[in-house]
Amino acid sequence: MAVSTSPPADLSAALVLEPVAAADWLVILPVAWCLAIGALLVMLRRPIGLHPFIAIAGLAGLVVIDGLLLHHVIASGPVTMVMGRWLPPFGIAFTVDLTGALFALTASVVALAGGVYSLSDINDSGRRYGFYPFLMLLMAGVSGAFLTGDIFNLYVWFEVLLISSFGLIVLGSEREQIDGAVKYGFLNLVATTLFLVTTGYLYASFGTLNMADIARKAEGLRGTAPLMTLTALFLLAFGMKAAAFPVNFWLPASYHTPRVVVSALFAGLLTKVGIYALIRVTVMLLPVEREELSFVIAVIGALTMLVGVFGALAQADFRRMLGYLVISGIGSILAGVAVGGPGGIGGAIFYALHSMLVMTALYFASGVAAKLGGSFSLSSLSGLYRRHAGFAAISLMLAFAVSGLPPFSGFWPKVMLVKAALDIGAWWLAATLLVTGFLTTIATGRFFLLAYWRDTAGGQGATDKAQIPATILLPLGVLTLLTLAIGLYPEPLLATIQSAAAGLSEPSGYLNSVFPGAAR
């Protein structure tokens, strides 16, 4: 028993003794906030009518917290908080640099949009089933993964978001959904197990799990520890999470089965968590090994892009096509990781953020299209332009954005990636990026032509003007406006991303934040 009269000991060697500034709490607050609100929603079982409002207020609060966090990180560099005031590497550290803060903020915006969209997509039985608690706990996992500075803790957050995503994907318990959920669940469990095994292997070699500590020690261990094996295993585990070729097949098999808002959130958040972890581990922790493996990553990236876009061309179902476009985007990000350097990494981060916004918006659009046209299938979907011209315009903008055409957010990361690839002489990678963009334009154009411009075969009654509820139009419109705004005025974001990429390849700020005065 701890007794109030225990003798004083020298605690400064083990504990953080200086008081913590209130602003540093922003590091942990996104996770604690989501957990607290998720727990509150689990407790409130009867008044399910209140769920959406509490959850949306909670997600709006999360956007504010993440915005303040990004502002804090821009102003004063990476921030660290260790749990239970134990000093790193023994205390679990939450360390936020620009990359983590940018991803967390974008994720919270996507989740808020999903929360608003869900008002008209999730009915009472979905609410009773626990959509909103699952959503908040999913966001706790996603935020934790983006903000943690400890690789085992990263695994824990992967588990948290995986369990919540299982709950979300079977929402409704239809036969098709269970089928999708089994494929999704099984492959993700394999990937997570591989991640855990690799983390154990890493701990055996390094004797530490703190990311800053690993980055610091990697140089000294390069001669003796199997770092190459570790990097390859991490690449496979995170590649599976991110749906990179050849472990991409689970995504199109499962993403078209759940509710529209669930697919939208998954497309915006889950694969990006995988790609974030890949960037964090290969670029910051094991940079030399990334350089060695860069050709392999580049080939994987190119194949992922092509497989994705050819899959998209072949699909006749709106949501399946979008699933393949998600994969193709992952390929572009991998190309950036392979090229490396400020241009490549910056391009990869920018593309990931753009893809989070645009893919979520596109899934929303598929939901609206199904609502207006009565189907996700291209063979019966038609005449959408006549029904709602404004919605058709939004869809066209999103199609441009996902293809990487100006003036939308997809253009700038593509430019950065192509330029970075050409700078190191990887002309074939640059060519693949451009061809993929071109083929994406054809795939989305084909959809636009058939679903929007084609006249409905049966009679005039089917071409009536339709109304879209504000709860759908608002999140869709806001996400589209965001991609347009980023495309038209990319400078501030571009500057932030460039310093984020610099902070990843030269992590002295990160190291200094965890171990003051330790880095060069």
Add this chain to the structure above:
Amino acid sequence: MRSVIFRAVAPFLTSLMVLFSIFVLLRGHNEPGGGFIGGLIAVSALAIYGIACGVETVRRAIYFHPMAIAGAGLFAATIAGLISIAARVPFMTGLWIYPSLLGVEVPLSTVTLFDCGVYLVVVGAISSIALSLEERGGE
């Protein structure tokens, strides 16, 4: 189950086990025990009661829905971490107070609150699973 002996003994057994689970929860700070194992003991108590007297009786006896109990536990654990914001120390730092209750010093801490949260999460989650399994297996 139809055995008269079992049905007569089950309530006493259940109350003893719940009492023991709370004892295990509280001694867990410095000795073997704690919220997780205490919670499991409490769930086995509820499971025995359910086998003896039926799931409906258990649901009425615990009053709250098992998932609501789990939610309360998660909430308590999060709050236990957030209390340290007031003391200007990092998240999840153990903080102690020593109030005197009837002349006895009672050490209370955020660690205990966290452990109680774990206890409730385990009780809620596992009993939710156990009760629904018993419900379906019974008929």
